[in-house]
Amino acid sequence: MRIVLVGPPGAGKGTQAAYLAKNLAIPHISTGDLFRANISQGTPLGLEAKSYMDAGQLVPDSVTIGMAEDRMGHADAANGFLLDGFPRNLGQAESLDDYLKGHDLKLDAVLDLEVPEDEVVKRIAGRRICRKDSSHVFHAEYNKPETEGVCDVCGGELYQRDDDSEDTVRNRLEVYHTQTEPIIDYYKAQDLVVTIPALGKVSEVTERAMAALKALSE
Ligand code: B4P
Numbered sequence: 001m002r003i004v005l006v007g008p009p010g011a012g013k014g015t016q017a018a019y020l021a022k023n024l025a026i027p028h029i030s031t032g033d034l035f036r037a038n039i040s041q042g043t044p045l046g047l048e049a050k051s052y053m054d055a056g057q058l059v060p061d062s063v064t065i066g067m068a069e070d071r072m073g074h075a076d077a078a079n080g081f082l083l084d085g086f087p088r089n090l091g092q093a094e095s096l097d098d099y100l101k102g103h104d105l106k107l108d109a110v111l112d113l114e115v116p117e118d119e120v121v122k123r124i125a126g127r128r129i130c131r132k133d134s135s136h137v138f139h140a141e142y143n144k145p146e147t148e149g150v151c152d153v154c155g156g157e158l159y160q161r162d163d164d165s166e167d168t169v170r171n172r173l174e175v176y177h178t179q180t181e182p183i184i185d186y187y188k189a190q191d192l193v194v195t196i197p198a199l200g201k202v203s204e205v206t207e208r209a210m211a212a213l214k215a216l217s218e
Helices: 013-024 031-041 044-054 061-072 090-102 117-126 166-180 182-188 202-217
Strands: 002-006 028-030 081-084 109-114 127-130 137-139 193-197
Touching (some): 013 028, 013 081, 013 109, 013 137, 013 202, 028 061, 044 061, 061 081, 061 090, 090 182, 109 182, 109 202, 117 127, 117 166, 166 182, 182 193, 193 202
Parallel strands (some): 002 081, 002 109, 028 081, 109 193
């Protein structure tokens, strides 16, 4: 399957993507994680991305689209992928359509994770991620690691992201409303959008998403 996960910052895209990708045996492709990997390796792409991410802005399409297409072209994505955080504006959505058409492929679904704004702010304030692998995500209250400050999966140190400060979160929500929300209508016009209520336990949200995907393939 080829799936896009969309939703405001902190909706739980990365959290759900990790479980869904495992259940569906397809790679989890997160542009946020790709940027964070470049930042921790100190690459020129990472240096450029960091200034935008720290300000709560989108990294320019000129950098993001090529990076996402390169990742979708890896051998492990030949039979499907789960895109987390890409596309994030109409330009990226149109480029993705061109890429898929050019490879004779199509999307199966766009899962829209729906969460009220006050909940999103609480989730981001408590988010802790692993220094060794930023796809390992926890929450100080709602999704605690067994040992405080230590990743359950790989033992890495947990830390708070630079772009999770209150001011930056406000910018990121504004950017979401102005630039990312329009892609939901774009995909509604293609009859691809399935809305997933994303309040409740992490496992309950995964069950809702899996049930929605199962219903699509029946
Ligand atoms: P991302 O890395 O995509 O992160 P996000 O949108 O902030 O969060 P996500 O929805 O994945 O939430 P999570 O699972 O962690 O983006 C970061 C930045 O990268 C962007 O601001 C932008 O600058 C840049 N970027 C990325 N892609 C780009 C693109 N395509 N174009 C341009 N720029 C791009 O969950 C949040 C917290 O909630 C966690 O602590 C989690 O444990 C908790 N949680 C999750 N589910 C929960 C539940 N059901 N109940 C309670 N808590 C829950």
